[in-house]
Amino acid sequence: xxxxxxxxxxxxxxxxxxxxxxxxxxxxxxxxxxxxxxxxxxxxxxxxxxxxxxxxxxxxxxxxxxxxxxxxxxxxxxxxxxxxxxxxxxxxxxxxxxxxxxxxxxxxxxxxxxxxxxxxxxxxxxxxxxxxxxxxxxxxxxxxxxxxxxxxxxxxxxxxxxxxxxxxxxxxxxxxxxxxxxxxxxxxxxxxxxxxxxxxxxxxxxxxxxx
Amino acid sequence: xxxxxxxxxxxxxxxxxxxxxxxxxxxxxxxxxxxxxxxxxxxxxxxxxxxxxxxxxxxxxxxxxxxxxxxxxxxxxxxxxxxxxxxxxxxxxxxxxxxxxxxxxxxxxxxxxxxxxxxxxxxxxxxxxxxxxxxxxxxxxxxxxxxxxxxxxxxxxxxxxxxxxxxxxxxxxxxxxxxxxxxxxxxxxxxxxxxxxxxxxxxxxxxxxxx
DNA sequence: ACCTGAACACCGTTCAAGT
DNA sequence: ACCTGAACACCGTTCAAGT
Numbered sequence: 001x002x003x004x005x006x007x008x009x010x011x012x013x014x015x016x017x018x019x020x021x022x023x024x025x026x027x028x029x030x031x032x033x034x035x036x037x038x039x040x041x042x043x044x045x046x047x048x049x050x051x052x053x054x055x056x057x058x059x060x061x062x063x064x065x066x067x068x069x070x071x072x073x074x075x076x077x078x079x080x081x082x083x084x085x086x087x088x089x090x091x092x093x094x095x096x097x098x099x100x101x102x103x104x105x106x107x108x109x110x111x112x113x114x115x116x117x118x119x120x121x122x123x124x125x126x127x128x129x130x131x132x133x134x135x136x137x138x139x140x141x142x143x144x145x146x147x148x149x150x151x152x153x154x155x156x157x158x159x160x161x162x163x164x165x166x167x168x169x170x171x172x173x174x175x176x177x178x179x180x181x182x183x184x185x186x187x188x189x190x191x192x193x194x195x196x197x198x199x200x201x202x203x204x205x206x207x208x209x210x211x
Numbered sequence: 212x213x214x215x216x217x218x219x220x221x222x223x224x225x226x227x228x229x230x231x232x233x234x235x236x237x238x239x240x241x242x243x244x245x246x247x248x249x250x251x252x253x254x255x256x257x258x259x260x261x262x263x264x265x266x267x268x269x270x271x272x273x274x275x276x277x278x279x280x281x282x283x284x285x286x287x288x289x290x291x292x293x294x295x296x297x298x299x300x301x302x303x304x305x306x307x308x309x310x311x312x313x314x315x316x317x318x319x320x321x322x323x324x325x326x327x328x329x330x331x332x333x334x335x336x337x338x339x340x341x342x343x344x345x346x347x348x349x350x351x352x353x354x355x356x357x358x359x360x361x362x363x364x365x366x367x368x369x370x371x372x373x374x375x376x377x378x379x380x381x382x383x384x385x386x387x388x389x390x391x392x393x394x395x396x397x398x399x400x401x402x403x404x405x406x407x408x409x410x411x412x413x414x415x416x417x418x419x420x421x422x
Numbered sequence: 423a424c425c426t427g428a429a430c431a432c433c434g435t436t437c438a439a440g441t
Numbered sequence: 442a443c444c445t446g447a448a449c450a451c452c453g454t455t456c457a458a459g460t
Contacts, residue, residue, distance in 0.1 A: 004443090025432085025433070025434085026433080026434060026435085027432085027433075027434090035444075035445095036444065036445055036446075037433095037434080037435090038435080038436090038444070038445070038446085039443070039444050039445080041435085042442075042443065042444090043443095046434075046435075047433095047434060047435090098312055098313050100364075101309055101312045101355070101358050101359065101362055101364065102309045102313070102362060104362060104363040104364045104365075104366075111384065111387070112384070114386070114387075115384045115385070115386040115387050116386070117386070118386025118387060118389070118390055119385060119386040122386065122389060122390075128389065128390055128392075128393050129393050131386075131390055131393070132390065132393060132394060132398070133403050133406060133407070136356075136359070136365060136403070137352070137356075137407050137410070140352060140355040140356050140359055141348070141351060141352045141355065143355065144312070144351040144352065144354065144355030145347075145348075145351050147312050148312065148347070148351050151312055151313060151315065152315040153311070153312065153315045154315075154347060155315075173322065173323070173326045174326070174330060175325070175326040175327070175328070175329025175330040175333065175342075176322070176325075176326055176329065178329070178333060178339065179329055179333075179339055179342055179343065181339075182339050182340050182342070182343060183343060187343070192344050192347070195344060196344070196348050199348070199414055199417075199418075202414070202417065203410055203413070203414050206410075206413065207410075215424090236451085236452070236453085237452080237453060237454085238451085238452075238453090246425075246426095247425065247426055247427075248452095248453080248454090249425070249426070249427085249454080249455090250424070250425050250426080252454085253423075253424065253425090254424095257453075257454075258452095258453060258454090
């Protein structure tokens with residue numbers, strides 16, 4: 001179904017990727033599709049509908065790349081694949097990714113992602129009563145990390161303070177002072193994400209062993 | 212310092228709280244302050260500067276309500292207080308909160324919050340080399356949860372599916388089907404957040420016991 | 423230094439009209 | 442049903458001018 005709506009959403013995604021979310025304008029999208037701004041309205045409703053469509057498109061990409069549950073994968077491997085795909089998508093589409101926290105999505109693809117995590121948590125042995133909560137904990141962290149990294153919430157800040165190391169008056173930012181040596185190191189973001197996923201898996205196992 | 216800038220940022224926050232982030236307009240803010248739109252520019256730079264100022268204001272509120280490190284509190288209590296305050300602020304200022312993931316902040320108050328977490332992780336016995344990573348993990352989850360809840364990313368979706376329980380074709384959304392009974396229950400969000408914080412504290416303790 | 427008022431380019435959206 | 446073109450109300454921002 002390469003219908004018009006899909007074409008419009010892809011154009012919006014491309015503009016967001018290239019020029020940022022602010023550049024996603026009814027006029028700009030229409031222009032890219034080769035049509036008049038008003039021609040978009042039957043397909044996306046309005047500007048909000050367009051943005052909602054973008055997050056749905058993003059979740060569609062996540063579902064498309066997620067491994068099938070039928071495959072012979074451990075729940076850890078399925079969690080890892082889903083999380084790493086989310087991170088990759090956020091890096092590829094940072095503008096659209098930020099919308100994940102701004103525009104709650106209840107589309108079929110959104111529910112499908114949640115269901116994948118439900119399945120994997122059940123396979124891990126998490127008691128059914130705890131699964132919905134652990135799903136929210138898991139997805140919140142994974143999406144939050146991916147968006148933080150892609151949106152620049154990490155990286156600066158600590159690094160900035162590192163520059164003033166030793167120049168800070170005593171007593172302020174004692175944490176940063178104590179960690180100056182480690183804050184000066186370059187961060188391996190791939191390794192950090194893997195370590196976080198390992199910790200998350202550990203936490204999930206703890207929940208599973210509870211019964 | 213009840214200077215003009217603060218007054219402007221408070222007006223912007225109030226408008227966001229009352230009418231949503233889209234209603235935060237240079238003209239609307241100026242109007243509320245009782246001044247011409249152009250009078251804002253010397254104080255906030257431009258529209259982006261205004262939004263940056265809003266997230267800084269939010270972090271300022273977080274710092275103001277965070278417990279002093281001098282107090283005789285365990286690191287768990289300090290983590291809990293910081294996290295609960297963040298959640299309360301996100302509920303009170305959902306519009307401004309969403310900006311936390313969209314606009315990375317490196318203001319003094321932002322660094323101060325990070326430093327508080329650094330201190331509490333060091334007090335917990337987390338090896339210094341792991342502290343920056345665990346800080347990002349912790350803040351990402353806490354902020355992500357608070358924003359998700361305040362922005363409506365939770366709540367709908369699963370609840371929606373619950374309505375179609377039994378009407379789903381076999382084989383689709385097996386996770387939701389298996390959990391139908393638990394998804395039908397009302398969620399106690401306060402209790403869930405407390406449980407998440409307990410799990411987070413558990414994970415931190417695991418890191419601390421590693422040496 | 424801080425503020426005003428008019429102006430400009432641009433935005434989302436309505437509406438009447440075309441096919 | 443889908444698209445166009447003109448129009449409207451509104452937006453962020455520039456600029457020249459006032460104090």
